[in-house]
Amino acid sequence: MRGHLRDSELAEIEANFWAKYAIAPQVLIEELGLTTIEEISQRFGTSLECASNILNQHANWLRHRHGDEALDASILELYARGLLLERRDEKQADPAQILQ
Numbered sequence: 750m751r752g753h754l755r756d757s758e759l760a761e762i763e764a765n766f767w768a769k770y771a772i773a774p775q776v777l778i779e780e781l782g783l784t785t786i787e788e789i790s791q792r793f794g795t796s797l798e799c800a801s802n803i804l805n806q807h808a809n810w811l812r813h814r815h816g817d818e819a820l821d822a823s824i825l826e827l828y829a830r831g832l833l834l835e836r837r838d839e840k841q842a843d844p845a846q847i848l849q
Contacts, residue, residue, distance in 0.1 A: 773803045775807050775814070775821075776821035779807070779811070782797055786804055807831065
């Protein structure tokens, strides 16, 4: 995605960062009460490996989240308005209802 032609440590770090903040924000995982790799994978359409990385980062986020309340609130607001979700298939909930 960022010009990486093959697997590299940097590419993996960037992919994990992308997953953590764009695909499955930690605050949304907490808000939705997702606690397993399978739940994260199903909700966000990721591989199980990616979901495992996201869940591991979630544990770190819980310990260090206190400085990011404004960012977390903004992310939740965007998701609540449906601005950051897309319909992946017919089984996926309507984006506006994701936090209800």
